């Protein structure tokens with residue numbers, strides 16, 4: 001089993017504030033040339049002076065310097081010790097579930113990324129892993145599902161697309177008492193808003209395709225942990241199964257991260273303005289946004305997040321797919337597309353797009369109605385975004 005890669009030392013990172021870490025942590029000028037930006041090491045192998053005598057790099061599935069720089073930077077952003085980059089967010093999900101064995105059980109958030117739900121139910125259940133989907137916005141709802149087979153609790157918060165808030169610290173306390181691993185998919189919040197390892201989580205997961213990359217030009221996934229033994233097991237899975245990102249994609253995410261704090265700040269500001277404005281439209285029924293003091297998860301969000309995020313969902317009084325479709329096809333700045341977290345604003349319809357793989361009855365039971373529309377608010381000027389929504393929704 002390969003040794004875990006060198007840890008990134010927490011003490012030095014703690015001295016830096018977030019924006020400084022985003023730009024500097026884990027990075028140093030290229031030792032060969034002094035290049036200030038991490039080079040794209042487009043190579044599959046590395047020359048050895050004698051068998052086993054090398055500069056820390058042997059074969060690019062195992063390690064690549066561009067990827068290593070990204071992994072160190074990600075570890076620092078999440079206040080972790082070890083980072084691992086994957087070919088996609090789903091490849092990171094896949095690696096985490098490979099920590100389990102047939103017979104093991106996972107308690108998962110019920111309102112979660114559709115692709116994760118699909119992998120759990122269609123790929124991993126046939127391998128003998130059991131998943132229970134639970135509305136964790138009330139943490140005590142996990143209790144009836146805890147048993148000796150429970151090995152993992154899977155949290156996504158804010159949830160997707162209902163934007164419920166799960167109390168990470170409360171769930172981690174229950175899990176830790178029983179030796180259960182807690183995984184937090186932190187894609188929606190980004191490490192700028194929320195650092196789950198500080199709240200007791202064991203593994204943080206990202207689809208770096210979203211806020212970390214931030215420019216809708218790359219697909220990449222990531223994990224960050226503190227525990228060395230856990231890191232070793234995950235590196236073993238990463239190297240054995242091979243779902244690694246290439247150096248070009250690693251570079252793009254490193255570049256995106258340099259403005260993460262600025263982008264997320266602006267996106268949060270815009271989301272707040274849009275959520276407030278949406279409430280005034282007569283066609284709009286409910287606006288789901290954790291920044292409202294009336295939101296049931298507001299207090300927890302305030303406690304565990306720096307701001308309330310750039311995602312806003314809403315339903316229409318005419319609660320039909322057709323009514324939603326009319327809105328979705330009328331916006332011009334809000335582009336109709338899956339994904340989120342980019343500089344540009346997107347509009348999506350979970351029932352027919354990201355969450356189409358969840359059966360309708362289950363979707364409705366969880367509160368994901370036919371007309372629900374999800375916005376990923378970008379960093380454009382808020383006035384233009386509001387005008388775009390006004391044109392599509394009427395006032």
Ligand SMILES: *Cc1c(COP(=O)(O)O)cnc(C)c1O
Pocket residue numbers: 088089090091113115116156160185187188206207208209210219220221
């Ligand atoms: C997009 C997404 C994923 C999957 O990531 P990919 O990079 O598309 O594979 C996982 N979780 C959440 C919350 C996501 O939004």
